[in-house]
Amino acid sequence: MKPFDYRRATTVDGAVAEIAGNPQAAFLAGGTNLVDHMKLGIASPDLLVDITSLQLDDVAETGDGGLRIGANVRNSDLAAHPLVRSRYPVLSQALLSGASGQLRNMATTGGNLLQRTRCVYFQDASTPCNKRTPGSGCSAREGYARYHAILGASPDCIAVHPSDMACALAALDASVVVHGPAGERTLAVADLHRLPGDRPDRDTVLDHGDLITSVLLPPLPWARRSTYRKVRDRASYAFALVSVAAAVELEDDGGNAGSVPVIRQARIALGGVAHKPWRAALAEAALQGAPATQDSFRRAAEAELAAASTRADNAFKVPMVSNALVSVLHDLTQESS
Amino acid sequence: MEAEITLDVDGSRRTVTVDTRTTLLDALRDRLAVTAPKKGCDHGQCGACTVLLDGRRVNSCLIFAVAQDGAEVTTAAGLADGETLHPVQQAFLDQDAFQCGYCTPGQICSAVGMLAEAAAGQPSAVTAAGPPANAATTLDEDEIRERMSGNLCRCGAYANIVAAIRQVSTAGPDV
Known part of the structure; x- marks a missing residue:
């Protein structure tokens, strides 16, 4: 590992200035992704600015009925927070389906969002990878691609973003507050990560020196009817093959027993399918005003997946996403919450 | 540096x-x-x-x-109290919860941390939605396996590791 300096930041402005002034510097929070990548030789900062002493570890109610989540709130604490569990079950469930108990105790909200979009070849410095070494080629295109993207990929990169939490936040229309050298700005989580295009080395739209200080969850009373479903190769502690974060609002919620409920609106984001959390706007549009039937659910899935592009070893993801989405929508619209 | x-x-x-x-x-x-x-x-x-x-x-x-x-x-x-083993350590002995022993110190620390998380009402991915019950006394096998998934045992002593943790979790929250 390359030698590096370590400093503990005491103010947000100071932390941002220190990173912005050194192209080889990096923020350190939970470290679960960065330290691993430093060991693998994928990241080699010469200065780490530790931001864990910044006062960014509160979950607070906002005036409009939403939540403000500090960037340093640990994944396990956020998942267990009573207001998250009751108001945004999809977020709690997504967090709990990610990583292990130990890693969730370390990983932070901001760090989870900014973990690298990656695949097995990105992690292996002995192989070509356009994301790790721009212009070197993509090993996954002709290689092992079981976990790789079926939507929004480019010839240069077919890696997927691994965060479960980010899928839930994208579905909930969450935004991030970013503190940069030029001041503070807010952007939607759905706009934070990018598709690879010809710059797969860039996972997000953030610039060097930008620091996520909090995540804003807007009020969404019907998110009580939300859930997260993750399909993977083993029962726990594995990346998603595919995942679905969904919330549904029904017309006349809790009304006529026995009749088929009608979907007023739905929020859906898919994991394991793209270089970013994939907000399924086409499926959402197909569900708006539709009866809550298997037929409607299947058509919504097909609308979203029409643009899918697969390889031999990830073609299974198309029916898997479709089945997972149908199953999740069935569960959400049948229960009487 | x-x-x-x-x-x-x-x-x-x-x-x-x-x-x-x-x-x-x-x-x-x-x-x-x-x-x-x-x-x-x-x-x-x-x-x-x-x-x-x-x-x-x-x-x-x-x-x-x-x-x-x-x-x-x-x-x-550092878990034992003098010559008295921590209840999780004792349970690993009682239940024969290891073979080679290499993963065992990590398994035991993880179990101690996990039991505290459950006692504090923290949910897991297999916890039913809704208000938390007395999690410390209701950790069934599924809960233990899910909450311990960050600890691998290449000898495959999982069955007895689960039994050891059940021994402690059913004995009460005071561990």
């Missing part, structure tokens, strides 16, 4: 100068001769390095020691 740090390790105050690249695991094992936490994968995937850091279970291989100045670290070697 080097830095001097002070840690409370298993009840002893220890001061050591470390290179910034030194992980907490390497500082414990190689610099302080505290060899209870083990190096397995060194990438946070196996859990053999699990310790309690300020009371919470973490992978010590993914933490730089320099960032933990002033922290309290408990390893499996």
Whole structure:
């Protein structure tokens, strides 16, 4: 590992200035992704600015009925927070389906969002990878691609973003507050990560020196009817093959027993399918005003997946996403919450 | 770059100068001769390095020691009360919950941390939605397996590890 300096930041402005002034510097929070990548030789900062002493570890109610989540709130604490569990079950469930108990105790909200979009070849410095070494080629295109993207990929990169939490936040229309050298700005989580295009080395739209200080969850009373479903190769502690974060609002919620409920609106984001959390706007549009039937659910899935592009070893993801989405929508619209 | 740090390790105050690249695991094992936490994968995937850091279970291989100045670290070697084993340690003996033993200190620290999380009402991915019940006394096999998924055992002693943790969790929350 390359030698590096370590400093503990005491103010947000100071932390941002220190990173912005050194192209080889990096923020350190939970470290679960960065330290691993430093060991693998994928990241080699010469200065780490530790931001864990910044006062960014509160979950607070906002005036409009939403939540403000500090960037340093640990994944396990956020998942267990009573207001998250009751108001945004999809977020709690997504967090709990990610990583292990130990890693969730370390990983932070901001760090989870900014973990690298990656695949097995990105992690292996002995192989070509356009994301790790721009212009070197993509090993996954002709290689092992079981976990790789079926939507929004480019010839240069077919890696997927691994965060479960980010899928839930994208579905909930969450935004991030970013503190940069030029001041503070807010952007939607759905706009934070990018598709690879010809710059797969860039996972997000953030610039060097930008620091996520909090995540804003807007009020969404019907998110009580939300859930997260993750399909993977083993029962726990594995990346998603595919995942679905969904919330549904029904017309006349809790009304006529026995009749088929009608979907007023739905929020859906898919994991394991793209270089970013994939907000399924086409499926959402197909569900708006539709009866809550298997037929409607299947058509919504097909609308979203029409643009899918697969390889031999990830073609299974198309029916898997479709089945997972149908199953999740069935569960959400049948229960009487 | 080097830095001097002070840690409370298993009840002893220890001061050591470390290179910034030194992980907490390497500082414990190689610099302080505290060899209870083990190096397995060194990438946070196996859990053999699990310790309690300020009371919470973490992978010590993914933490730089320099960032933990002033922290309290408990390893499996620091859990016993004198000659009396911690209930989780005793349960691993009672239930024959290991073969080679390499993953065991990490398994035990993880179980101690996990039982505290459950007692505090923290849910897991298999916890039913709704208000938490008395989680400390209702950890069934599915809950234990899910909550312990960050600790691998290549001997495959999982069946007895689950039994050992059940022995403690059904004995009551006071562990």
